[in-house]
Amino acid sequence: MTPVLAASTLTDWIDAQGISWLPEWGPVVLAAVVHVILLLTFFGLPAGIFIWAERKVSARIQDRLGPTRVGGRFGWLQSLADGIKLLQKEDLAPADADKFLFRLAPYIVIVAAFSAFMFLPFSNGWTAVAMDCGLFVALAVLSMEVLGVVIAGYSSGSKWSLFGGMREAAQMVSYEVPLGLTAVIPVVVAGTMNLNDIGNMQQGWVYNWFVFQNPFTFLAFFVFFVATLASNKRAPFDLAEAESELVAGFITEYSGFRWSIFFLGEYAAMFFVSALGVVLFLGGWWTGIAPLDKWFVSIGESCWMGDYIVRVIGMKIFLVKSAILVCVQIWVRWTLPRLRIDQVMTTCLKYLVPIACFLFLGVVLYPLILVTVLGRTTLLPGSGVAMGERVPVPVVEASDFHTDPGDVAAETVAAPQEGEH
């Protein structure tokens, strides 16, 4: 028997079972349903856990206990209890609001956050939609979230909400620039936008992770992290919500379930950008210890269901790394003071964007300078071939590019495929 999730795609696997009563479109629909259920789990569950974690961590930082009663010792069912409480509340819309848009805005937020999960690889090959430009699509979809916030702010018919929405729009439009620029830096190193390939390239020792690839990627990771904080409206960039001066910013007028949807979307987006950072910079689902990674791969090849087990382990590693990044976000929120809106814009436009541009240039020039000075494209131990020259799965045959030996494309594709790839 073939293990279900180790099949190349679920559709193929269902096809191969030869179930006679299924119609022709059956396998596709079934696979889609399975993917959606799995994704909903990964969308809802971490969000609930992180809401609880935020309350616990913030309480500990402020020398309190936080939730302690619901669900036993640590109050770990607090999120569920809150959810049930919020469901029972009245669904209000202000008389001045544009009711149609007001009711719709939470759904835009949550659909954008959920759709981004489609492109996230949770383990080697476990991604709902494997695309060559997965990173690009994921960022594009995530950028739609701002639309929901802006519409919520505009349609509430309240000054607080309007200010929150305007700040959010200004902040997001600016911070998308450093976010995009720093997300491109691992792409330059890897030579692909396919998130699964990017993750797989970071197998081996810790220095194979893209953070430690060269000094520029190391700095890029921190710029990326700051930009994701801002794009998630997390403190110190929570100007859209701004509890101290704008009541609750764009969610001032929301109540009950719609309010909780905004929060679900926010925490899911937090998890998503952390996971994206893990795939792009922190080695994805690899442990960072070369013999361990090799051992996992050998298990996958040798024993029955080994492939499946290894991927489950990889997914756990991946989730733990992402959870650690989320905890750093929570830690930052409860430690740093908030910025003013002009300081937020200054941070982005005067500091982060030039830094990101400089890092981008640096990461492009770094291998070229090294190769002229040292004759190898990386300082790291190993084969001396930088990551971008390893092409994991050549989509086009190398012969397609051999027409001109001096061509840049020819050099990239025809480069020797190293070691584990």
Added chain:
Amino acid sequence: MESLLFTVYALATCGAALGVVLSQNVARMAFWLVVSLGCVAGLFFMLNADFVGATQLLIYVGGTVVLLIFGVMLTASGPFNTIKSEPAEMIQAGVIGIALLAILIPTVTSVDWVGNRDTLSHAGVKSPSGEFNQQGEGGTSRHIGAALLGVRVDQADASAPSEAAEAHEHHDADHDHGHEHAHGEEAHSHAGHDHAHAEVSETNQASGYLLPFEIISVHLLVVLIGASYLARAKRRVEQPTS
């Protein structure tokens, strides 16, 4: 299955476009515009043009429309801006719309869809029945990158030279089309195609899109700087008092 989904998306696109035209509230118009553009992106994804679809989402939905709403919020005089059209304006807009439709319909009908489908099915992108290849999903970015450098994989199909030439014409007009061709090479590359490719790409070597692309981006940068120069807060020059 594909055609059903395509119909759903196409209908949603048209319905949302109607919503843009018929609603009188600016913010709602922007919302319907988002729905319409998002559904167009969905159509691109269904046609295996994933890069174009993603660009559509990022630039139009995530960028342009957000700026649009931002502009509405900053410039609105009342709480909710509404636009009421005069009958004369509606007639003008109707005439322009019908004229545009009159151009678009001949354009669509003049394309040799059957011939193109044969080319595509020969290349392995589509099955002869016109359905898309499941395995061909999502692999266009590498080809676009190669095309920027002047290596056009979509022009390598020597089996139908006339159709390839025709495809070339259409490619310039319609990007989406080119992606489908690019897919053909990726999904299915057969022996003998390398020969043809060598011949084609010798003639095409200089026709990379990188330089035009860079020129356009520098042009846009100039426009941006010019716009911010024009829109900046003007300081009055102090007249020397003497």
